Amino acid sequence: MTATTHRSSNPAAQLGYDQPPARKGFFTDTSICIGCKACEVACKEWNMVPEDGLELSGMSYDNTQGLGASTWRHVAFIEQPKSLGGQESNLQHEGVDALALAGGMATSPAPSTRTQVDLGMPGTVLPGAEGDAGTATPFRWLMESDVCKHCTHAACLDVCPTGALFRTEFGTVVVQDDVCNGCGYCVPACPYGVIEKREGPTGNDAVGLAQKCTLCYDRLKGDLEPACAKACPTKSIQFGDLDELRERAQVRVDQLVAAGETGARLYGHDPDDGVGGTGAMFLLLDEPEVYGLPPDPVVTTRDLPEMWRRAVLAAVTMLAGGVAVFARERGNR
Amino acid sequence: MVPDANFTSYYGRPVVKPSPWTADIPAYLFMGGLAGGSSLLGAGADLSGRPMLRRGARLAALGALSGSFYALVHDLGRPARFHHMLRVAKATSPMSVGTWILTAYGPMAGLAAVSEATPFLSRRMRRSVLGRRLPTVGRAAGLVAAGLGPAVASYTAVLLADTATPTWHAARRDLPLVFVGSASAAAGGMGLILASPQEAGPARRMAIAGAALDLAASHTMESGMGVTVEPLHEGRAGTLLKAAKAFTTAGAALAAVGRRRRDVSALAGVSLLAGSVCTRFGLFEAGQQSARDPRYTVVPQRERLDQHARAHTPG
Numbered sequence: 001m002t003a004t005t006h007r008s009s010n011p012a013a014q015l016g017y018d019q020p021p022a023r024k025g026f027f028t029d030t031s032i033c034i035g036c037k038a039c040e041v042a043c044k045e046w047n048m049v050p051e052d053g054l055e056l057s058g059m060s061y062d063n064t065q066g067l068g069a070s071t072w073r074h075v076a077f078i079e080q081p082k083s084l085g086g087q088e089s090n091l092q093h094e095g096v097d098a099l100a101l102a103g104g105m106a107t108s109p110a111p112s113t114r115t116q117v118d119l120g121m122p123g124t125v126l127p128g129a130e131g132d133a134g135t136a137t138p139f140r141w142l143m144e145s146d147v148c149k150h151c152t153h154a155a156c157l158d159v160c161p162t163g164a165l166f167r168t169e170f171g172t173v174v175v176q177d178d179v180c181n182g183c184g185y186c187v188p189a190c191p192y193g194v195i196e197k198r199e200g201p202t203g204n205d206a207v208g209l210a211q212k213c214t215l216c217y218d219r220l221k222g223d224l225e226p227a228c229a230k231a232c233p234t235k236s237i238q239f240g241d242l243d244e245l246r247e248r249a250q251v252r253v254d255q256l257v258a259a260g261e262t263g264a265r266l267y268g269h270d271p272d273d274g275v276g277g278t279g280a281m282f283l284l285l286d287e288p289e290v291y292g293l294p295p296d297p298v299v300t301t302r303d304l305p306e307m308w309r310r311a312v313l314a315a316v317t318m319l320a321g322g323v324a325v326f327a328r329e330r331g332n333r
Numbered sequence: 334m335v336p337d338a339n340f341t342s343y344y345g346r347p348v349v350k351p352s353p354w355t356a357d358i359p360a361y362l363f364m365g366g367l368a369g370g371s372s373l374l375g376a377g378a379d380l381s382g383r384p385m386l387r388r389g390a391r392l393a394a395l396g397a398l399s400g401s402f403y404a405l406v407h408d409l410g411r412p413a414r415f416h417h418m419l420r421v422a423k424a425t426s427p428m429s430v431g432t433w434i435l436t437a438y439g440p441m442a443g444l445a446a447v448s449e450a451t452p453f454l455s456r457r458m459r460r461s462v463l464g465r466r467l468p469t470v471g472r473a474a475g476l477v478a479a480g481l482g483p484a485v486a487s488y489t490a491v492l493l494a495d496t497a498t499p500t501w502h503a504a505r506r507d508l509p510l511v512f513v514g515s516a517s518a519a520a521g522g523m524g525l526i527l528a529s530p531q532e533a534g535p536a537r538r539m540a541i542a543g544a545a546l547d548l549a550a551s552h553t554m555e556s557g558m559g560v561t562v563e564p565l566h567e568g569r570a571g572t573l574l575k576a577a578k579a580f581t582t583a584g585a586a587l588a589a590v591g592r593r594r595r596d597v598s599a600l601a602g603v604s605l606l607a608g609s610v611c612t613r614f615g616l617f618e619a620g621q622q623s624a625r626d627p628r629y630t631v632v633p634q635r636e637r638l639d640q641h642a643r644a645h646t647p648g
């Protein structure tokens with residue numbers, strides 16, 4: 001990993017910025033997220049993002065459901081019949097020193113020899129049915145605060161025909177509200193489904209324009225950290241220089257794997273991935289698609305030279321055909 | 334068929350977002366193709382001395398172009414800012430490239446159509462400097478429009494393919510051929526409606542060749558798309574594309590047999606135009622559907638990762 005860190009240098013440097021600051025980004029460590037949604041709220045307050053529907057999703061505790069024009073941070077909530085690392089559920093807790101266990105995180109815990117005890121808790125199956133108390137039910141909650149990835153190769157920025165989307169001096173990707181004309185091209189271009197056109201009554205703020213996380217461009221200019229990172233009580237959302245965050249993320253994932261959480265992995269940290277690495281990376285505990293993230297995102301414009309070649313071929317075919325339908329027929333109409 | 338791969342998602346929610354585009358955009362795909370093809374036909378008719386076909390094709394091009402412009406502006410979130418497209422020129426943005434193609438093409442196609450007004454001018458105006466030059470100007474403009482017309486018809490395929498919308502992106506290789514085929518079939522069909530059988534020969538051949546290209550390229554395209562081909566055969570998109578195939582095939586057949594009959598030719602033209610409309614709306618809808626279902630994003634990416642992992646595991 002350390003061998004590749006130099007390549008994360010700020011893409012703004014190649015765009016004519018004179019001595020830009022270090023590339024800024026997020027490292028979201030989902031293993032310590034408690035799903036409090038402080039980030040969602042702080043983001044809305046600071047950026048004056050309007051309400052985006054007050055319905056119950058019925059799918060989980062997550063009623064926000066996904067990123068969009070009026071949701072720039074979204075806390076995903078997943079309930080799974082899997083255990084979290086060496087953690088065991090449905091066990092008797094008397095005599096267990098939780099603090100001591102937490103302190104021993106660095107080593108993989110030995111398989112438990114303790115027996116299952118009925119704690120008299122309400123069951124998870126119908127009364128009288130088999131397999132309640134005494135049967136270990138592996139179970140865990142995963143929480144992840146999702147956000148715009150501020151891609152190194154950002155499809156949204158590539159396809160924007162007005163130049164409304166631009167790369168800031170911090171290496172982040174931001175929409176200029178006074179330039180965007182709401183063509184909507186960036187929306188299907190984003191491989192993560194982040195950016196969206198804001199709907200609502202015309203005349204309301206930014207309605208009809210593409211909207212997404214700005215990585216708090218205004219705060220960054222004032223030397224403040226983004227609102228979400230500031231509000232996060234567990235430091236699940238960490239803000240900083242991207243190079244440094246990458247190192248920190250690597251240390252953390254190594255620590256978790258050593259502690260027995262073998263599902264821990266980094267997402268978006270690799271400068272060789274399909275989007276050239278992201279400015280917002282994540283530590284996940286399961287496959288990306290479990291969190292609604294694409295497992296192998298690729299910036300669509302990577303294939304653009306091939307697409308233009310095929311389009312030129314098609315246009316030439318049509319032109320040649322047009323000539324042929326007239327040329328082929330002299331005299332016999 | 335592709336084996337039914339298991340996949341995980343976040344409560345079935347989409348991974349990518351479908352485009353916010355309304356029916357304006359598939360309508361534009363159709364009209365842009367019709368305009369481009371008609372300009373080609375109009376210039377040929379002009380050079381080969383087919384006044385009825387020339388007039389019909391030039392006016393069809395202007396009509397379709399006006400419709401295109403309306404649709405494109407109407408679809409914007411802020412229509413009053415449509416000219417912001419002219420702030421920049423970006424090769425990485427097919428929409429930007431398309432804007433500049435249309436900016437060059439539009440006035441030329443317009444001028445060619447305006448030159449058709451020559452016979453309606455008063456004798457004095459016809460004799461004026463401008464009046465005497467109008468047919469020549471129309472011819473020159475028509476030739477430039479004919480050169481740009483195929484680009485108008487084919488770039489729209491890249492417009493769709495250059496997205497994370499699974500079905501559009503997977504169709505990227507052959508979609509431009511499908512689009513120019515469909516455009517030629519539509520423009521040829523329009524020519525069959527507007528010109529007499531004596532003049533309609535080239536329109537007929539363009540219609541039949543375009544229909545054949547559309548059908549053949551669609552077939553090749555579908556065989557290389559993996560799991561993302563499914564939305565082309567299901568739901569509303571499936572119905573539209575089935576109808577497209579039927580209209581296009583019937584139109585081409587009628588065009589071939591109706592050589593001497595204007596009524597049969599006109600019917601062929603209507604059928605081909607309907608086929609082109611259905612092709613555009615069907616392909617558009619299939620893409621939207623592929624974005625709404627996480628399966629089409631996750632499964633191909635998973636397969637790619639698994640293949641990569643297999644290739645890098647010894648043994």
Ligand code: SF4
Nearest residue numbers: 148149150151156190
């Ligand atoms: S995640 Fe999407 S919206 Fe964010 S920078 Fe990347 S392409 Fe653009």
Ligand code: SF4
Nearest residue numbers: 160180183184186210
């Ligand atoms: S909607 Fe706005 S930001 Fe998005 S591509 Fe169009 S002009 Fe650019």
